[in-house]
Structures are given as C-alpha cells and as structure tokens.
Amino acid sequence: MLEAFVLATMLFGFFGIIFKKNLVMKIISMDIMSTGVIAYYVLVASRDGLFTPIIAKANQVSYADPVPQAVILTAIVIGFSIQALMLVCVMKLAKDNPTLETSAIEENNTP
Amino acid sequence: MTISHNALALPIAWITLPFFIGFVIYLLPKLARLLALSIALLSAGYAAQIFLMGSPLNIQLLDNFGVTLIVDQLSGFFILTNALVTSAVILYCWQTGKKAFFYMQIVILHGSVNATFICADFISLYVALEVISIAAFLLISYPRTDRSIWVGLRYLFVSNTAMLFYLVGAVLVYKANNSFHFSGLLDSPPEAISLIFLGLLAKGGIFISGLWLPLTHSESQSPVSAMLSGVVVKAGVFPLVRLALMLEEIDPVVRFFGVCTALLGVGYAVFEQDTKRTLAFSTVSQLGFIMAAPVVGGFYALTHGLVKSALFLIAGVLPSRNFQELKERGIDPKIGITLIIASLSISGFPILAGFGSKVLTSKNFLPWQVIAMNIAALGTAICFAKFIFLPDPKLTFDRDARLKLEGETKKKISLGFWWAMVILLGGLFEVNAFYYEAYTLENTVKPLVTIAIGWLTYLLIFKKLVLKLPRAVEKFDHLIGIMSLMLILVFWMVRV
Numbered sequence: 001m002l003e004a005f006v007l008a009t010m011l012f013g014f015f016g017i018i019f020k021k022n023l024v025m026k027i028i029s030m031d032i033m034s035t036g037v038i039a040y041y042v043l044v045a046s047r048d049g050l051f052t053p054i055i056a057k058a059n060q061v062s063y064a065d066p067v068p069q070a071v072i073l074t075a076i077v078i079g080f081s082i083q084a085l086m087l088v089c090v091m092k093l094a095k096d097n098p099t100l101e102t103s104a105i106e107e108n109n110t111p
Numbered sequence: 112m113t114i115s116h117n118a119l120a121l122p123i124a125w126i127t128l129p130f131f132i133g134f135v136i137y138l139l140p141k142l143a144r145l146l147a148l149s150i151a152l153l154s155a156g157y158a159a160q161i162f163l164m165g166s167p168l169n170i171q172l173l174d175n176f177g178v179t180l181i182v183d184q185l186s187g188f189f190i191l192t193n194a195l196v197t198s199a200v201i202l203y204c205w206q207t208g209k210k211a212f213f214y215m216q217i218v219i220l221h222g223s224v225n226a227t228f229i230c231a232d233f234i235s236l237y238v239a240l241e242v243i244s245i246a247a248f249l250l251i252s253y254p255r256t257d258r259s260i261w262v263g264l265r266y267l268f269v270s271n272t273a274m275l276f277y278l279v280g281a282v283l284v285y286k287a288n289n290s291f292h293f294s295g296l297l298d299s300p301p302e303a304i305s306l307i308f309l310g311l312l313a314k315g316g317i318f319i320s321g322l323w324l325p326l327t328h329s330e331s332q333s334p335v336s337a338m339l340s341g342v343v344v345k346a347g348v349f350p351l352v353r354l355a356l357m358l359e360e361i362d363p364v365v366r367f368f369g370v371c372t373a374l375l376g377v378g379y380a381v382f383e384q385d386t387k388r389t390l391a392f393s394t395v396s397q398l399g400f401i402m403a404a405p406v407v408g409g410f411y412a413l414t415h416g417l418v419k420s421a422l423f424l425i426a427g428v429l430p431s432r433n434f435q436e437l438k439e440r441g442i443d444p445k446i447g448i449t450l451i452i453a454s455l456s457i458s459g460f461p462i463l464a465g466f467g468s469k470v471l472t473s474k475n476f477l478p479w480q481v482i483a484m485n486i487a488a489l490g491t492a493i494c495f496a497k498f499i500f501l502p503d504p505k506l507t508f509d510r511d512a513r514l515k516l517e518g519e520t521k522k523k524i525s526l527g528f529w530w531a532m533v534i535l536l537g538g539l540f541e542v543n544a545f546y547y548e549a550y551t552l553e554n555t556v557k558p559l560v561t562i563a564i565g566w567l568t569y570l571l572i573f574k575k576l577v578l579k580l581p582r583a584v585e586k587f588d589h590l591i592g593i594m595s596l597m598l599i600l601v602f603w604m605v606r607v
Contacts, residue, residue, distance in 0.1 A: 010279070014272075014595070017272060017591050018588055018592050027268075030268070030272060030275075033272070037275050037278050040279060041282050044282050044286050047286075067176045067289075068282060068285060071234050071281075071291075074234070078238070078241045079271070082241070082267060082271050085249075085267065086268070089252070089260050090264075092260050093260060093264075102587060102588070106261070106586065106587055110326065110582075
C-alpha cells in the first residue's frame with residue numbers, strides 16, 4: 001500500500017516534468033519526484049523494523065536498516081544543491097523571459 | 112584482506128587529491144593552471160602504474176556496505192584518456208585568460224570522472240556521476256550568456272531526472288542483495304536492471320536517450336565540448352562496459368545498445384551541415400563502438416577520446432561552423448593538416464591509433480553485429496570525408512591566399528592550441544604500441560576499402576545532398592518523455 005503511494009508520487013513528479021509548461025513548475029515537479037525516491041529509500045530501510053539504529057541499553061527491538069538511510073542522505077544533499085543551481089539559472093533566465101515558458105526559452109536559445 | 116596499506120593508500124590519495132586541489136585552486140588563483148595541469152599529469156602517471164601492475168586491484172572499504180573499488184587495465188585505459196584530454200584542454204586554455212573558477216571546475220570534473228572509472232558499487236557511482244553533472248553544468252554555463260545557461264540547465268535537468276530513476280534501481284539492488292555492489296545486479300528484479308540502465312544510458316548519451324548530447328556538445332565552448340565528448344560521456348559508458356564484463360547475461364543488452372547507437376549517431380551525422388553538430392553526433396555513434404565489443408572497449412575509448420577532443424578543439428579555431436561557408440572561405444593549411452590527421456584516425460586509417468582500435472573491436476564482434484557495425488564504420492568514413500576534403504590543396508601553393516588566411520587565424524590561435532595538438536595527435540601515433548599486432552596485410556585491407564567506399568559515396572552523393580533532418584526530438588519535453596520509452600524497452604529486453 002505505502003509502496004504504491006510512493007511510486008505514484010514518483011510518477012506524478014515525472015509527468016509534471018513533462019506536462020508543466022512553466023520552468024519553475026518543472027523544477028518543483030522534479031523535487032516531487034525526488035521526494036518519492038527518498039520516501040522509497042526510507043520505506044526499504046523500514047522493512048525489518050522502525051527503531052532508529054542507535055546502540056542503547058534498551059531491550060532487543062527490531063531496528064531499521066541504517067544503510068539506505070545513510071545513502072539517501074547523500075542523495076538529498078546532492079539533489080538540493082542541484083536544485084539551488086537550477087533556481088539560480090531560472091533567476092538569470094527570467095530577466096529576458098519573464099513568463100518562464102519553457103517552449104519560449106527553448107525557442108530563443110536554440111540555434 | 113591481503114592488500115597492504117601502501118597499495119591501498121595510493122589509489123585513495125589519487126582519487127581524493129583532485130577535489131582537494133580543486134578548492135586550493137580557488138584560494139590560490141595564480142597557480143590555477145599549473146596545479147590543474149599537474150593533477151592531469153599525475154593521473155597519467157597513475158594510469159601508467161596500472162598498466163605495469165598486472166593483476167587487478169580490488170579494494171573494499173569497511174565491510175560489505177562500504178565503498179568498493181576495482182582498478183584494472185580497463186580503468187587504466189579510461190584514466191589515461193581522461194588524463195591526456197584534460198591536460199590538452201588545460202594547455203589549450205593556457206593563454207585564453209580563463210578565471211581560476213574554470214580550472215577549479217576542470218579539476219573537479221577530472222577527479223569525479225576518474226572516480227567513476229574505478230568504483231564498483233552503485234552508490235559511489237551515483238555520487239561520482241552527480242558531481243560530474245554539476246561540474247559539467249558549471250563549465251557549460253561559464254560564459255554566462257542566456258544560451259549557455261539554458262543549454263547547461265537542460266543538461267542538468269535531463270541528467271538529474273535520469274539519475275532519479277537510477278537511484279530507485281540502486282535501492283532495488285540493495286533490497287535483493289543487502290549490498291550495492293555491481294555483482295548484485297543479476298540477482299535483482301528486472302525493473303532494477305532497467306532503471307539502472309536507463310540512468311546510465313541517458314548519462315552516457317546512448318541511443319535515443321542520448322539525443323540531449325548534440326545540442327549540449329555543439330553549443331558549449333570548444334574546450335568544454337572537447338572535455339564533454341572526450342571523457343565525460345565515457346563516465347556513463349564505462350559502468351555499462353564494466354557490468355557487461357562482470358555479468359554474462361548483461362553483455363548482449365549492452366552490445367545491442369552499442370549497435371543501435373552506432374547506427375543512429377552516424378545516420379544523423381552524415382546529413383549534418385554544421386561541423387560541431389557532426390562531431391557531436393559522431394560521438395553518439397562512436398560510443399556504440401565502445402559498447403559493441405565491451406572486452407576491448409577501453410582501447411577504443413582511448414583512441415576516440417584523443418581524436419574527438421582534438422577535432423573539437425580544431426573546430427573551435429575554424430572561421431565558421433558551416434561546411435559550405437568553410438569551403439568558400441578556405442582553411443589555413445597548417446590547421447588543415449591537423450584536421451586531416453584526426454579525421455583519418457577516426458575513419459580507421461593505418462599508422463594512426465584509430466586503425467588499431469577499429470581492427471581490435473571488429474575482431475570481437477558477435478556474428479549478428481558484423482553487418483550493422485560495418486555500415487556504421489562506413490558511415491563514419493562518409494561523415495569524416497566532409498572534414499578531409501575541406502582544406503583546399505591548391506591553397507598550399509598559392510602564397511598570397513595562404514598568407515591572408517594565416518593572418519586571419521593567427522589572431523585566434525595561440526601556442527596552447529599547438530601544444531594540445533602535440534599531446535592529442537602525438538598520442539594517436541604512440542598508443543599504437545598497445546596493439547601493434549594489428550599491422551598485418553589482411554587487417555589493413557578492410558579499413559582501407561571501407562574508407563575508399565566512404566569517400567566515393569561522399570563525393571558522388573553526400574557532397575551535393577542537402578537534407579535537413581527535423582530537430583523536434585531534441586526538444587526538452589521529448590527528451591524527458593523518451594526516458595519512459597527507454598525504460599519500457601530495456602525492461603522488455605531484460606525480461607526476454
């Protein structure tokens with residue numbers, strides 16, 4: 001069930017990238033898609049348990065898998081820095097293309 | 112663990128140094144060029160060490176969740192390509208007044224491309240590929256014009272979307288194996304394989320998912336195009352080659368995409384009227400040759416990297432980008448010679464390394480690949496005939512016209528250009544040593560016949576033909592949409 005929701009998030013994000021006309025909306029769609037991917041990692045990590053994997057004196061409980069969580073942390077940081085770069089680009093492009101319609105920007109900037 | 116600490120320290124120091132030096136460059140802008148060049152030379156030295164090492168080096172940091180690295184001959188070829196191309200590009204830019212920021216990005220790009228050539232698990236690969244995206248983006252948009260920013264943004268967008276698919280594939284591999292190591296791919300569900308392939312194919316500019324490549328490579332500045340076409344796309348291709356060699360079941364899929372992209376790229380390239388776009392499409396096609404015979408892909412990647420970056424640098428100093436216009440204006444004979452040498456090598460003419468790599472690759476084709484790859488080789492000969500017949504031989508004897516052209520080009524060409532040519536074209540002669548067995552009579556005949564037929568077809572048909580292929584597929588929305596088609600295609604192939 002949860003898996004289906006996560007996959008739907010990714011799919012909606014992907015369709016947003018294709019069908020949204022505005023460049024900022026496209027970037028937001030990409031963020032939604034990456035949110036889906038991150039959620040999927042978290043979901044995979046919680047296969048065997050939900051507890052935070054920190055050694056403590058508590059009783060034997062089923063821990064979440066720390067590896068996918070650690071990995072996705074890297075991916076989050078990378079994704080966020082890429083998004084920051086993209087938004088800077090959009091700011092620059094907005095000076096000459098105030099509507100930020102992707103097709104218009106594309107037409108102006110392809111030979 | 113049998114590996115001593117020294118053997119371990121060297122590759123790790125070598126892989127982290129470029130990132131460290133990259134930031135040092137920004138602090139010491141005066142030393143930028145020198146530091147950047149020494150990093151590239153260091154990589155060349157390390158590649159030489161790999162070739163001397165003999166047996167491959169497997170490194171596993173931490174336990175089975177940790178980073179795994181494999182350093183072997185295949186990596187050696189790719190690293191050597193990266194080192195030579197980077198140093199040529201730095202020398203080319205030596206007197207162009209580029210800022211320290213540019214060299215910083217070159218060094219970081221160089222380091223992250225090297226990282227892809229030795230890593231053996233999906234997450235290290237992911238990180239390396241994403242750093243490549245960012246560094247390449249910053250290099251593409253270095254001129255800060257609207258067009259360069261758009262081209263860079265488009266590149267970053269396409270590659271980041273592809274990498275999101277890749278990430279999902281990576282976690283599916285982990286789910287099945289509890290490890291991200293490459294070898295786990297086989298025990299993973301087919302959707303994992305198709306998602307990972309989609310990411311790598313899009314990143315490497317293969318087949319229809321690589322249609323972002325022509326615009327990006329042709330609209331960047333020449334040194335950046337040289338870097339992108341010479342080494343950066345190979346960061347996407349290398350993991351595919353590595354996977355094909357590690358896992359027998361993956362091999363036919365990689366070979367199949369190699370054939371497809373070789374034909375697709377060459378099909379576009381022969382009709383192209385623009386020099387840099389022809390070169391970019393030819394890159395799409397040449398990557399196919401690397402993948403069509405994974406066993407010897409390393410050597411092909413080396414010769415292609417050298418020749419393609421040389422060609423992009425030459426195209427950058429030509430007075431125009433349109434073939435027709437270039438014909439009318441004429442080319443400085445000295446540049447003409449470099450252009451002819453490079454074009455002959457990529458067509459597979461003996462004496463140059465392109466010949467050896469073509470022979471070696473064609474010996475490793477499977478029977479079903481042979482016809483298609485011969486057509487692709489013929490197509491390559493046709494599109495580079497466009498370059499070979501560009502310089503006008505009469506000009507060499509017409510002193511006045513020659514002096515005028517030389518005067519024109521003097522302004523554009525610095526000493527750095529010639530140093531870059533010495534490295535790249537000299538490299539083309541020298542790397543023959545890797546495969547000197549190619550020089551037998553029967554091996555020599557076939558490429559010569561291919562070239563002869565190619566030139567004849569060019570002179571008879573393609574020289575007069577002006578056909579403009581539609582560029583609609585290169586639109587941004589379609590590039591993203593194509594990914595879903597590729598995903599279905601790979602999924603279907605893996606299932607069968």
